[in-house]
Amino acid sequence: MGKPGVFALGPAARTPREQEDADAQLSAWKLLLRAGLNALVAWTAYIYLLPVVWGFLGWIVPTALKGGSVSWIVPLLVEIAYIALLIKMFGRMGRWTLVWRRYGRPVVRKAVGLAERQTAVPVKAEAQPVVDPWWAFRGLAGAGGLALLDQETAAGRVGDVDHQRLNRALECVRDYPERLAALLDAVREHGAAACGHPSGTRDLPGRHGARHDLLLRQVRLGSAEDVPKNPAAYRGVDLALDPALLGTSLLAVGPAGTGKTRSLARPLAESLCLQALSGTAVVVVVGAADADLGPLGWYDVVVAPGDPASRYGLDLYGGARRLEEAVARLADALLPEELVPRAEGARQALQQVVVPYAAAYGRPPGLRELCRLLRGEAGAWDELRSAAHAAGVLMDHQYELAQRERMHGQVDDPGALLADRLSLLDRPAFAGAFNQPAGETSAGQPQPQLPLFAMHALDHPLRVRIALPEHSHPEAARIIARLAVGQFLYAAGTRQDRSLFAGLVVDDASAVVDVHSVRGLQRLRGAHAGATLLLRTLTDLPETLRTPLFGAVGGRMAFPGIAPWDGKLFAEAWGTVWVDERDVTRAPDTSGGLFKRSWRAARTVLAGERAHTESVTTRRVERRRWSASDLAQVLPGGHAVLSLTAVDGTPVPPLLLDLRS
Structure with missing residues (x-):
């Protein structure tokens, strides 16, 4: 895999030279006019000054020009050198290289492609090498062991979730002969449906939004803009999230309506749900009941207190296997912040x-x-x-x-x-949404007890959605959110089996961030787990928690419209970078006699600018990667600035992303 955060199925990074050309801000008419004028002058100089050159050289080296066995070579070399000199001098002033890259090369490529299509003859295409998607099974299954699987693959009934799930199962049982035999028997009998998810689901309904690469477990967020603030190695590439980056947790801040849920929370929930179906992750998504975090069909367990259609409740003591720890999580969730x-x-x-x-x-x-x-x-x-x-x-x-x-x-x-x-x-x-004794009654009527979801079930590839009743019962929703997040942080950090990546997505984390949750975030990095927290503004948190929260997460994302005091923390977290700052003092060049002044006048006409004398002072200074005012005032809509850190410590610098691309 390449650089962390780079979407493997996206375009490759552009070269620095192409970046410089792309950054050139010059209108087409001015560029073409200047290029044509310099070409005309170069042609005139070639026609009328070449005899002068011949006469000058004939006067200097008469023998070489008048006879001898190599008399034809010297004039040819002189003419080539003269043409090269004209091209270098007038091509630089006319920016012919930029004209070729911007206009000439695309036209030539298009013409060559059209000519190839017109001259093509219907011949049998050379057979392309076919990649066997089941090569890992091929040597183990024996003759006919993959017949059903091959038929389903040829018929297009096998998806990327099936492929990833079966290969994951093979990795887990390869060293256990009995389990391996059972897997091969299941593949022989059930084909792509073998080793299915307990829910029986093989894909997500309504999956069409984000782009995924389940092989590398990536979800694409957007493309890095072609701007000077983005490092050249990342300009133009697609940025994606995967467990190696989510394992350091991610904090996203932006006002309502800037696309945090649409551009980050929903694609991430979709990706983690797909990974759960393929047997590589477990996901818990916490948000308001009306938040756009995917249809309920995406999830195995939907805890929706206050909704009569809810089929699951939440275990008040389900965050830990020891009762004392479970009680501690409940106490932390119940207390108000003050x-x-x-x-x-x-x-x-x-x-x-x-x-x-x-x-x-x-x-x-x-x-x-x-x-x-x-x-x-x-x-x-x-x-x-x-x-x-x-x-x-x-x-x-x-x-x-x-x-x-x-x-x-x-x-x-x-x-x-x-x-x-x-x-x-x-x-x-x-x-029935929380713990109650069997047979408990209210007003003489028995109270139904829903199946309770216990957060210590993170050892299984579950997809859990906790829908909060924020509008009807806001304070109760706050308690439920704090309890669910506190239970997740403890359960994920203390579980014994860490083969599954445990992902938490909180759509509005203003109520769940406290001292205990910040400490829990720090423990997730080494537990193959990570949390993504979305905030409208950092002022929703106590001031004493803002800096520790920034230090506890490895990923930080700023959306347009954040307040300057919020942007200040991002700017401090992203630090400074050394840049070469040039101070250029320019003044019109008035030196010289009549000939020099005449040449400057002609050059002004050809190059489009007056001749100046320049005094250049270069110094190396530190500048903010992104200042608070840039984040608060300059970010355009549909964009965000994102920095990431992989679990092994590899950083991804702050990048301006286009989330709409």
Whole structure:
């Protein structure tokens, strides 16, 4: 693979010389007029000054010109040198090279191509080498083992997801003879449908937007513009994201309407869903229910609290395999930002309730039970003590229960605050969306319990969409988003099997960024996981979190219209670059006598500019790659500036991208 971030199926980078020509800002009529005028003068000089040259040379070397065995060679060499001198002098003033590259070469190429098509005769084309897409299976399957697969491939019923999934399966079982035999049997019997995704899906419905390269697991974002701020090696190439770049996480900032969801979040969600179908990734997409993050058919699990059609709920304790860690994630999600300093007390209060309850009942408490216990309701505590005594664990948790009871009713009791926050999730609209005991009733009616998605299932190639009820229940949506993101960061960073890339996409991350999430982002790089966070503005975050967030991510993306104070952080993160700055002082040249002044006048007519004397001073200085004012005022619509860092530390410099191309 080439440079990091370069889309393998896109165009190659242009050469620096072609870049210089492309950057030349000269109108066509002026260029052609100047070129023609210089050609006319060069022809005139050739016709009328050549005899003068002959006479001058005949006077200097008369013997060589009058006779001898090589008398014809010397005039030929003299004429060639004279023509070369005229071409160099007048071609430079007339910019003939630029005329040829801009106009002549395309015309010649077109004419040559047309002539080749007109003179072509219908002959049998030379057979092109055919690349066998199943060459890795060919030597293992035996005679007839790939018959069905070859038939489906010839009929066009095999997609890139099938190809990538089967090759991925072969990589996993190649060193295990029993598994390899089972795979080959499945391919022989089911063809391209072998080793399918658990959902039975072999492609995404409505997939037609972004361009993907599943072989390299890339998704194309846009093309790097041909501007001086972009390094020459990247100008004109297509930029793409892959797990090696997403593994350092990506932060995108831009106002609403600038295309963050359309140009970044949706293509990235689509790419990760395709990788999940091919068995190489697991993806969790968090965003508002009405956000354009792809149709629901893209996902295996859709958690949509407040939507009667939702078929899954969210496990409040599903972010960790140890209950204490799961409780910590829940406490962090429940506290509002202004009460983050009380996070440790909130964690302790929850653990003092959840851990004894789980020991007594064999399961953590449901949502409503947890609210009652945190409020200190006498009936709930009596039931818990009785159950703990019956299970024989009362003595083990006596101290925790006593501490929690002593805190009930005190001014600084975090339990009451946690219960109030949890009550935002205990609403009829969210019935069955969170943990509850079996057979729990409300107003005499049994409450349905939806299957709960637990975030520690990141070991499987799942596609998960968490649709937040931002418009109907904004504070509850904030809690759910914080809980889902916190659970993902912990589960992805602590999982044992890291063969799947775990990707997180958060459409609006203003509610989920806190001290704990920033620390979690830093752990993802070595865990084969990454997060993409979208923000409208950095002012939605506490000032103490902005700089640590920029340091925790390896990719940064600025969209048009960001505020100057937001652009300042991008400018500081992207740093400076050394450039050669030239100070040129020009003044009209008035020196010399009549002959020199006459020559300057003729040159002014030919070159289109007056002769000047120049005083050039060159110095090496540091300049911002992108200044805050450039990012705030200069970026055009449909564009963005993107910098990336690969997991191995290889950087991709800030590039101006055209996201519409």
